[in-house]
Amino acid sequence: MSSLLTLCAAICLLSMRPILMAAQEATYDENALRVDQRRGTISIVRGVSETVVAKVGAFRGVDVAGIVSPSANAVAQAKIFEHDYRPGTWIASLGVATLGLALGSYRIAGLNQAIPTGLTIGGVSLITYGGWRLGNAYRALSKSIWWYNRDLKR
């Protein structure tokens, strides 16, 4: 019986240990996130040491929800970011390419003027829509990180 109780006590102690460690690890200085932008790449960096946790490139997706997962509000916003970021990037890039085509078509002599005009309007529309989606994504990322940092233990 005594060995059984000793075993129970050991299990209790072992089960407590990870909880205490998690609480100690989650300090603002060590874990608070922020966004760093360099040459079209968004980096999510952690803590005073500025450890790069993730890089979100122009066409590179990343599991932001997984990074901010301890905070439910942060996860909700991270999903909005993931939903809007890549389509926004693709659509805006398509818009830039369309605008490039429009510029090229203006220089072709004898081409129906409706084509470059249509391409210009299409390009500008795509850039505007893509930019709007990207704006939503950045807004959601900002909120997500705010919530994550708020929910850190002090």
Add this chain to the structure above:
Amino acid sequence: MNSRFFWALTLGVALLSGGAKAGAQSKNKGEAVSGPAATSAAVTTGERATDSTRTYVANALRFETNWGNVSLIRGADGPTVGTLGWFRDFDLTQVLASSPSAVADARVFETNNFRGSVAGAIGATTTLIGVVVAANGSNNAASPVLIIGGVGVMVWGAQHLSMSYSALSRALWWYNRDLKR
């Protein structure tokens, strides 16, 4: 006998749990003394947690960009503290004055944001002129030079804007860190 073992076990777990909490508190106090919240070192962990949540919610800042404008927002959906843009301005360093590290990064933001905005505007105007020249069907060398030059200046400006947003992000990180716990 069994009952005594049970009570001994319960007491043991309670003592160990209390000891662990005391250890965690002393660790937190050690961090607090070395950090900016040294004055709150005497406050218990539980009280500090509640207080920090309240003050963070009430005061923590973040920023959003919207077509070249930068809005400073208090809270997740809170009020806009100020908006920086072509026709709007406010004293960012004054808002972040409580944190010296934040003020230093805010100055880096202001410098790079100004350079980036000016370069972006000049580049966009040059590109637009090049596009208009090209659209008018004048097949001279000016239009490609204007377009390529304009795009180049816009890219340079975008890099500075990007650097400015990083500096602002760092400034707000410091400001939020230095909030009262």
